[in-house]
Amino acid sequence: MVGTEVIARADYVDYTGSSATGRTIAQQAGERLIGYLLELGGKNPLLVLADADVSAAAKIAVRACFASAGQLCESIERIYVHDKVYEQFVTEFVANTQKLTLGKALGFDYEIGSLTFPRQIDTVSKHVDDAVAKGAKVLAGGKARPDLGPYFYEPTILAGVREGMTVYREETFGPVVSVYRVTSDEEAIAQANDTAYGLNASVWSKDTERAREVAARTHAGSVNVNEGFIAAWGSVAAPSGGLGISGTGRRHGPEGLLKYVDTQTIAVQRVLPIAPLPGMSEQLWAKTMTLYLGVMKTLRQK
Numbered sequence: 001m002v003g004t005e006v007i008a009r010a011d012y013v014d015y016t017g018s019s020a021t022g023r024t025i026a027q028q029a030g031e032r033l034i035g036y037l038l039e040l041g042g043k044n045p046l047l048v049l050a051d052a053d054v055s056a057a058a059k060i061a062v063r064a065c066f067a068s069a070g071q072l073c074e075s076i077e078r079i080y081v082h083d084k085v086y087e088q089f090v091t092e093f094v095a096n097t098q099k100l101t102l103g104k105a106l107g108f109d110y111e112i113g114s115l116t117f118p119r120q121i122d123t124v125s126k127h128v129d130d131a132v133a134k135g136a137k138v139l140a141g142g143k144a145r146p147d148l149g150p151y152f153y154e155p156t157i158l159a160g161v162r163e164g165m166t167v168y169r170e171e172t173f174g175p176v177v178s179v180y181r182v183t184s185d186e187e188a189i190a191q192a193n194d195t196a197y198g199l200n201a202s203v204w205s206k207d208t209e210r211a212r213e214v215a216a217r218t219h220a221g222s223v224n225v226n227e228g229f230i231a232a233w234g235s236v237a238a239p240s241g242g243l244g245i246s247g248t249g250r251r252h253g254p255e256g257l258l259k260y261v262d263t264q265t266i267a268v269q270r271v272l273p274i275a276p277l278p279g280m281s282e283q284l285w286a287k288t289m290t291l292y293l294g295v296m297k298t299l300r301q302k
Helices: 004-009 019-032 054-070 086-098 118-133 185-192 208-216 253-258 282-298
Strands: 012-016 035-039 044-048 076-082 137-140 156-159 176-182 200-204 222-225
Touching (some): 004 019, 012 019, 019 035, 076 086, 076 185, 118 176, 200 208
Parallel strands (some): 012 035
């Protein structure tokens, strides 16, 4: 949490965290009329179109959903799969997820580690338990692992998630993803955009132009084609940020640097003042200046 004493001393605030804290920072920064960048939460969608490389999508989706135990702003929490490839994708995605190893060692022996603190394990458990109680089906995972540590939770895939379940709209920020069946690109886009968030998205198709068109219609600050989040995340020369309650402003690229700069104009008047010459009427001066500016524009001179 950013304290008011920090805001009171800052010239600019750059914050990554929750949407709730982001709103507080925006209010405090607004009181002082200072600039701010907010990269906030996400309910990030992944769209698997009918012509996607299903096996590749099912493999990369594991990393996109469960890297860092789902505790990345860019982590995928919703997957929309075309009916034509739904069964294949889900079968392979579940199988790949069930192969993940959980553990608390700091080496490279395990693929999934612990959540960060008590509040997060509580949130993950509540989201899954609420969904199951209201009719969702657990395809993989679905339970905490206190035998490994106090904050461990299995990589979890849910199906049958619908409106009214907490996990349907709220960010989980943990190893939980919901899978949905769609019948068209239009439905996938509409479902992906049915959220207040807009940080990251992923589109899968063998037709790059088709994927670009779908990506352009997806409400997210970054959209990855045939990748979960790393392509955009690694493009440090490209601006990155969120839409909606996922934030405001951009980091990286020219925009990411210039946001810290206040520009200043110093203008030096030369030769004649920008005013009528002695004895010249305002009307004649206006006509003269209009003619002069027209000539300069034609000559492409400033």
